[in-house]
Amino acid sequence: MDQATDTPLKKTPLNARHRALGARMVPFGGWDMPVEYSGITAEHLAVRERAGLFDVSHMGQIEIAGSNALDAVQRISCNDASKLQIGQAQYSGLLTPAGTFVDDLLVYRLGPQHFMLVVNASHIETDFAVISEGITPAGDAVAVNVSARYALIAVQGPKALEIVQPLTGIDLASMKYYWFAHGEIAHVRGTVSRTGYTGEDGFEIFVPPQQADAVWLALMASGEQFGMIPCGLGARDTLRLEAAMSLHGNDIDDTRTPVEAGLDWIVGWKKDSFVGSDVLKQQKADGTAQKLIGFEMIDRGIGRQGYTLYSGDEAVGVVTSGTQTPYLKKAIGLGYVSAALAVPGTEIDIDIRGRRLKAKVVPTPFYKRTK
Amino acid sequence: MAYPAGFKYTKDHEWIELSGDEGKVGITDFAQAQLGDVVYLELPEVGTVLKAGQTFGNIESVKAVSELYAPVSGEVVEVNAALKEKPEAVNSDPHASWMVVIKLSDLGETGTLLDVTQYSDLVK
Structure with a gap:
């Protein structure tokens, strides 16, 4: 991750909550984030065995909408967004013309011609600029940086379903991995996605920042009997590494392509050309x-x-x-x-x-x- | 956690428990709390000669690697092999988790170390 410069660190809506819980705070991608509460080992094990609660509100959201939004997404995202049904998400890459990663991201299909991309915190502005330029040839499609509209809270671990379900009318048990739905969660209008970055089952919950603390507290209360604990970025890193999920800035960056990174499966090989596709096809044929x-x-x-x-x-x-x-x-x-x-x-x-x-x-x- | 009154301390958060011209060396409760979960210790061989302030090993937590600094000059006369096998003891019992014993080459150096009051003030 890019280290912060002299600009003041940004704070998520849960910053005070983390401090009140005694978290150790560190700068991360320009944000003041909790690295650990009770200790990385304890938090890591809680997620593997029970559940953990993470504030990932630093992640960015960029919406793309317009009558040509699908075409726009197809140009800038290396995966094939046409395979997505409404309510489904996919992992993908935002690439340079050389096929290397500007960032990795999740693409959510909100509507036939309406998408939301979830991107890494330290790249929000860069990604937004690259996306805005990259979608121009698609015609009627606009990109909007809506990061300020969402807090993002993740509940991860084998007990996640039992913890989140009592707080929402959305039928989570029938929600498949990498699908999402809108609804009320802890009496707050939001979006629940069955995704995560830990290698466990779990949910990522998008809510308005104003209500983030109320949702956090409701989740904590629901998770208490299951032994859920708050977890920081330290455990998030060790968990994702055990699951061999790439971290942009470490394992993938603007010198590495999806083919080199073993991420061939996030490349839409059959779709029309997209930014970086020529290089990827060459690499797939010749090896890296x-x-x-x-x-x-x-x-x-x-x-x-x-x-x-x-x-x-x-x-x-x-x-x-x-x-x-x-x-x-x-x-x-x-x-x-x-x-x-x-x-x-x-x-x-x-x-x-x-x-x-x-x-x-x-x-x-x-x-x-x-x- | 209270800091033992009989120990001497450094600004780098090592402690030394002196006994004659030898001292057991470890890291303080403050240091272990900063490091987080300790998973690995890299310690010197017996016979290694150190200057005060010199790196004598590394301590790794899940998060990061930190260097260990000799609080005094002298020769390493003993290494805590048992601690290398259970490095997590540095977290649970930092002031009993000695890493090396240094035979001091200059007893006068101990005057430059912090006493328990000075160290407690430093980390307050």
Whole structure:
């Protein structure tokens, strides 16, 4: 993530609530955000075993509407939005002409010609500029940055359904993964989406900022008997890494394409050309020099972002994310290596502050929930 | 958590429990709380000679890596191998979780360390 400059940090509508709960606050993508409340390990385990509550209101929302909105989205989003039904969402990328990531995002289809994109906090302005320009040739379609209209609260974990359902008339049990619906939640008009960034079942709830605190408190009260606890960005990062979900700024950025990142599945190969599509098609045909892999440490140590990967004496790549994961209790990470080495079982070395420690390439995700 | 009265402290949040010309070294409750969940310790070999303020190892939490600084000059005469196996003890019992024992080369250096009152004020 881009680090904040001297501009004051932005605060979500739940900032006071986090502070009242004793959260440790850190700057993240220009926002003053909770990194942990009770501790990353405890929060991570709560989400795997019970449930956790996250404030992700820093995420941005950009709506695209107009009679040619689908065409507009198809031009700037690499996934195929025509496959979306109303009420369905998909993971996608906003790419440069070189096929690399400006950002990754979720595309929600609100109507036949009405979409909402959920983007990373630190990229809202950049994304908005790229999108506004990219959709111009589509004709009747407008992009509006509506980030200020939403607070976003995530309930994640195996108990999420039992916690959220009593607060809403929306039938959540029949809601499929990556679908959403509008309705009342804790007496507030909002949108509930069965999505998340933890590798668990769960919901992301869009509500007006004015009501965010009331919804947060209602969720906390509903979650208490299930052992739900508030969770910060620290656990969000270790959870998403166990699930091998990419983080923009770490694992994907404007030097990496979806093909290199193993995200071929978010590319609409059959649709008309879109920004970056020529490069992606070329890469799919020819292969790429590097591929994103998951690794697990063999020696004791943690390979962290920026550490160099070696095969013998040859530098073959770089770690993009790495941590000791609280649930699997292993040191794992993601990184790019030469394509020939991107095979599970391959041993590689990681330069950890001057020492070469052994790791091996493993299949991802590291963690997959049992349904 | 109270800071032990008999320890000396550094501004970098290490403690040293002196006994004759040797001292056990660890990190303070304040330091462990800042680090969060500790998952890994990288400690020096016995025999390593350190200058005061020099890095003697690394401590990793889930979040980040931090360096450990020698509060005094001297030679590492013992390393807490047991602690390396259960580094989470640094969080639960920081003032008993010693990492190394340093045999001081200059006892006069202890005068530059903080006492419990000074350290408690620092982290207040």
